[in-house]
Amino acid sequence: MFSLALMNGIVIGVIYALSALGVSLVVGIMNVINFAHGELYILAGYFSFIFADALGWNIYVSMAAAVGLVFLFGILIEYSLIRPTYGNDMYSLILTFILSIVLQNAYLLIFGPYPNKPPNWIKGATNVFGQFYYGNQRLAALVAGVIVIAAVFLMLKKTWFGKIIRAASQDREMAELNGVNTKALNMLSFGLGCALAGAAGVILAPVFPVSPTSGVPIALTAFVVVVLGGMGSMWGCVVGGLALGLVENFGAAFISTGYKHIFGFIILILVLAIRPVGLFGRSET
Amino acid sequence: MKRLTFGICVLFLGLGLVVGATPGVAADTIKVGVVGPRTGTAAATGKAFEEGIKLATGYVNSKGGVLGKNLEIVFEDTAGAPDKAASGFERLATRDKVAMVLGESHSSSALAEIEVANRLKVPFIVAEAWADPITAKNYKYVFRAGPSNSGVVNHTIAKWVAHEKFKKAYIVAENTDWGLGIGKLCEAALAKIGVVYETLETERKSQDHYTELAKIKAFDPDVILAFIYGTGLHYFVAQAGEMKVSPKAVILDGAGPPSLWPDFWKNVGDYGNLECFVSSMHEKVELTELATYFREAYVKEFGVQPTDYKSRSIFDAILIAADAINRAGSTDPDKLVQALENTNLLVTRGTAKFDTTKGGPSYHHWMPPMLVIQWQDKKQVVLYPPEGATGKLKR
Numbered sequence: 245m246f247s248l249a250l251m252n253g254i255v256i257g258v259i260y261a262l263s264a265l266g267v268s269l270v271v272g273i274m275n276v277i278n279f280a281h282g283e284l285y286i287l288a289g290y291f292s293f294i295f296a297d298a299l300g301w302n303i304y305v306s307m308a309a310a311v312g313l314v315f316l317f318g319i320l321i322e323y324s325l326i327r328p329t330y331g332n333d334m335y336s337l338i339l340t341f342i343l344s345i346v347l348q349n350a351y352l353l354i355f356g357p358y359p360n361k362p363p364n365w366i367k368g369a370t371n372v373f374g375q376f377y378y379g380n381q382r383l384a385a386l387v388a389g390v391i392v393i394a395a396v397f398l399m400l401k402k403t404w405f406g407k408i409i410r411a412a413s414q415d416r417e418m419a420e421l422n423g424v425n426t427k428a429l430n431m432l433s434f435g436l437g438c439a440l441a442g443a444a445g446v447i448l449a450p451v452f453p454v455s456p457t458s459g460v461p462i463a464l465t466a467f468v469v470v471v472l473g474g475m476g477s478m479w480g481c482v483v484g485g486l487a488l489g490l491v492e493n494f495g496a497a498f499i500s501t502g503y504k505h506i507f508g509f510i511i512l513i514l515v516l517a518i519r520p521v522g523l524f525g526r527s528e529t
Numbered sequence: 530m531k532r533l534t535f536g537i538c539v540l541f542l543g544l545g546l547v548v549g550a551t552p553g554v555a556a557d558t559i560k561v562g563v564v565g566p567r568t569g570t571a572a573a574t575g576k577a578f579e580e581g582i583k584l585a586t587g588y589v590n591s592k593g594g595v596l597g598k599n600l601e602i603v604f605e606d607t608a609g610a611p612d613k614a615a616s617g618f619e620r621l622a623t624r625d626k627v628a629m630v631l632g633e634s635h636s637s638s639a640l641a642e643i644e645v646a647n648r649l650k651v652p653f654i655v656a657e658a659w660a661d662p663i664t665a666k667n668y669k670y671v672f673r674a675g676p677s678n679s680g681v682v683n684h685t686i687a688k689w690v691a692h693e694k695f696k697k698a699y700i701v702a703e704n705t706d707w708g709l710g711i712g713k714l715c716e717a718a719l720a721k722i723g724v725v726y727e728t729l730e731t732e733r734k735s736q737d738h739y740t741e742l743a744k745i746k747a748f749d750p751d752v753i754l755a756f757i758y759g760t761g762l763h764y765f766v767a768q769a770g771e772m773k774v775s776p777k778a779v780i781l782d783g784a785g786p787p788s789l790w791p792d793f794w795k796n797v798g799d800y801g802n803l804e805c806f807v808s809s810m811h812e813k814v815e816l817t818e819l820a821t822y823f824r825e826a827y828v829k830e831f832g833v834q835p836t837d838y839k840s841r842s843i844f845d846a847i848l849i850a851a852d853a854i855n856r857a858g859s860t861d862p863d864k865l866v867q868a869l870e871n872t873n874l875l876v877t878r879g880t881a882k883f884d885t886t887k888g889g890p891s892y893h894h895w896m897p898p899m900l901v902i903q904w905q906d907k908k909q910v911v912l913y914p915p916e917g918a919t920g921k922l923k924r
Contacts, residue, residue: 248743256737297795349568357572358792359760367798369771376743379771452736453796455760457570461734496740502704502730504740 248376249497250490255382257489258389259448263462264469264481265396266440272413272476273433275333276326279340281441281466282459283347288314288442289454290355292362303365307446311439318438322431330430344463351456361453362446381450388447393482396440400478409433413476465508472512474525483523487511558601559594559860561850562621562630563843564614564642567606570734570759573790574634574657574839575606581840584826585847595854602847603627607638614638618645618653628860629653629853631846634839636660636706643671652853652865656846657839660706661714665890670862672869672883672893674846674876676809678711680896685807686783687718689901689913690752693922699750699778700728701741701757701765708733708756711783715754726750731757738765742772752779762787763796770800779924781901782806789836794907803923805903809878810838811911811919816898819848820877845876845897869893 263285270278278284288310295306325343329335366384369377400406412419412429420426444462445454452458469488473480488508495507515523563582567575582602589600603625605617614633621627622645629652633639639658646653647668655663655673659681664673690698698719702712712728719726727748731741742765745753753775757765762782769775782788788806797804815821823844827835835841849872854860857868870893874881878897886892901913903922910920 245740245743245747249740252737252739352568352572357576358790359763359796360792361796364798369773376746377771377773379768382771452764453760453792455570456572457568458736458760461736493740497743500730501741501744502732504732504735 245497247373248378249493251372251378253490253493254486255386255489256493257486258386258393259444259485260465260469260488261482261485262389262393262447263441263444264466264473264485265393265478266437266444267463267466267470268473268476268478268481269409269440270434270437271470272478273409273416274326274430276336276434277333277340277467278434278437279337279463280321280344280347281437282461282463283344283351284314284318284438284441284459285445285448285462286351286454286456286459287317287347288445289362289449290351290360291442292446292449293360293454296362297360303363306362310446311442314442314445315435315439318435319431321438322434326434327427327430344459348456348459355456357456359453359455359458360449362449364450379451385447385451389444392440392443392447397478405432468508468512471522472515474522477522477524480522480524487523558599559596559854560601560603560625560627561847561854562618562625562627563602563604563632564607564617564621564630564638565604565632565634565843566609566638567604569608569610570761571609571634573759573786573837575604577786577837577839578632578634578656578843579604580827580831580835581843582847584823584830584840585844588822588826588844589847589851595851596858596860600847600851607633607635607642609635609638611635611637611641615641615645618642618651619649622649622651627651629850629862629865631850632656632843633658636663636710639663640706643668646670650862652862652869654846654850654869656842658707660710661890662706662710663890664892664894667887667892669866672895674849674881674883674895675842675897676899677890677894677896678707678714679890680894681783681807681899682711682714682718684896685899685901685913686715686754686781687722689781690719690724690754691722692913692915693752695724695751695779697748697750697752698724698726699745699748699753700726701745701753701755702728702730703733703735703757703761704730705733705758707758707784711756715756731761733758733761735761736764738768739772742769742774745769745778746772746774750778752781754781754783756783757787758784759787760796763790763793766797766804767800770797775800776803776924779922780804785809786837786839788904789838791836801904802906803903805901805912805922807899808838808902809897809899810835810841811900811902811909811917816879817875817877819875823877841877845878845881848876849874849881 291310292306295301296303364381366380372378469484473484491507492504496504565575565578607614631654634657636658652670656675659678702708785806785808852874853868857864881895884891902909
């Protein structure tokens with residue numbers, strides 16, 4: 245039981261971290277909380293399902309196309325909905341909340357109430373050290389999740405765009421004074437945040453099929469991870485995601501399966517009581 | 530400015546007269562409300578209800594309607610949330626002035642709705658919410674023309690477990706009124722027939738069941754009684770297959786419809802083979818002529834065979850309601866209650882008759898017969914009851 249809880253905690257934790265990265269990026273740069281994050285995750289899952297299942301495309305091409313489309317959709321959202329609200333964070337919060345409800349209902353109208361699942365990349369299960377069987381698709385999701393997270397970190401560390409993002413998240417006005425086009429930066433950052441939600445969606449859709457409302461728990465978990473790790477901190481997302489995944493799985497294994505998600509909230513309350521800015525968050529003062 | 534104000538007042542007065550005149554138009558129909566989840570995690574039930582409503586209103590109106598008028602159904606989406614369910618029910622009663630309300634699929638929602646039904650004195654026929662307290666509260670205006678937890682456990686599940694000679698069972702119950710209620714009843718029934726069991730709770734919206742399945746595997750049961758509704762059941766079946774818990778342990782989907790949803794096979798893959806489920810409908814077993822009518826009308830209307838049996842549950846509930854209104858000769862709530870208590874109507878699942886014995890969940894309850902069916906190479910095979918069996922359990 246211990247080894248399964250550990251392994252599953254890591255896998256689920258990486259998935260949580262991946263879904264939270266997009267939220268964290270957008271919060272860090274734009275100070276916008278995207279309430280429709282879960283619905284963008286679902287949108288990528290639906291696109292992947294349409295391309296791979298209905299149109300018969302190669303699954304990897306379908307996944308890439310789905311993430312690309314969600315990126316473009318994100319840019320459209322930023323341009324049409326978020327941009328007019330700059331200077332009033334509450335409006336963007338309300339707008340993205342409304343968007344999430346609109347998208348949920350649109351999915352229901354278009355795709356119906358039943359869940360949809362793109363094909364597995366890999367079938368079957370692997371016997372882990374003779375202890376338990378573990379689904380190969382989950383292992384593949386773990387590998388893909390680690391690759392995407394590593395790619396995001398490399399992009400932030402090594403590329404020109406990454407350096408601008410880091411500069412803007414530290415001091416937006418100074419970045420602007422140094423010639424950074426913050427309008428374009430916001431647009432690209434929001435698109436990237438949505439694309440990360442989409443990446444999580446296409447990686448996970450074969451494991452957890454998407455349905456109109458299945459983005460809600462994903463978004464909620466992503467927000468918990470972001471707050472736990474510290475608003476806007478990328479490392480906080482990874483550590484927070486892993487911590488949440490492990491706490492939930494060990495709690496379910498050794499205390500109660502019926503209240504698995506409660507353990508995550510208890511940890512969140514404890515961390516915030518001791519360190520109100522989260523594990524890796526920076527204090528404003 | 531005064532002119533504008535006067536103009537607006539006249540406009541609103543005019544609108545008021547038009548709205549005030551509406552009941553004359555509405556008087557051409559008798560309204561009956563339906564409550565159910567059209568959005569949320571169990572939105573599939575709302576879809577099934579809408580299909581049943583379409584067929585039932587067509588059927589009733591083609592036979593002369595109710596009290597010489599057309600039957601009109603007003604749907605309220607409950608989204609599976611008790612607060613929305615209660616306010617939706619209240620809207621139907623106060624805004625739409627419905628003669629009675631039918632439907633519901635979530636026990637938690639139904640438990641909120643029966644309080645409104647009782648307070649506002651609106652007859653309510655629960656179609657598919659199974660928790661015992663819904664009828665065990667013995668409310669005058671509350672009826673149930675569908676399965677109850679105790680009915681399904683005592684008449685079907687426990688008897689099937691004994692019939693298959695299972696020795697060890699694992700109960701997995703989602704933490705809802707339905708799941709926890711049916712889990713407890715199963716514990717008592719299994720203890721009575723000498724079956725060793727263990728139980729665990731799972732979260733209603735849980736997607737990942739690996740830790741639960743590790744515990745189940747350690748117990749090594751012959752059968753898993755899975756009381757999980759919706760997509761969660763698909764996750765559970767697929768993950769049980771991945772972890773090699775099934776098919777060694779047979780899974781029984783204690784709710785039924787999720788194993789019949791069109792995407793079941795896509796979501797669970799080969800792991801769905803040999804899964805069992807409880808259902809009131811089978812593709813080859815039809816209890817009455819009306820069941821055959823329903824199937825043919827369904828195929829004609831929607832171009833496919835019916836799958837989710839909840840479309841048939843609401844069909845039956847509407848027929849029972851229409852029959853009661855016609856026999857009562859009015860929409861007076863007390864006369865409707867009296868008519869419902871005297872119901873003796875052949876519907877798709879047999880003859881509907883409400884028990885009037887007070888003191889338990891059988892009060893105002895008609896329990897339709899249920900079957901245990903197993904998927905064998907994507908074909909439905911009836912396992913229980915023996916008189917309706919079309920094959921034997923495969924492991």
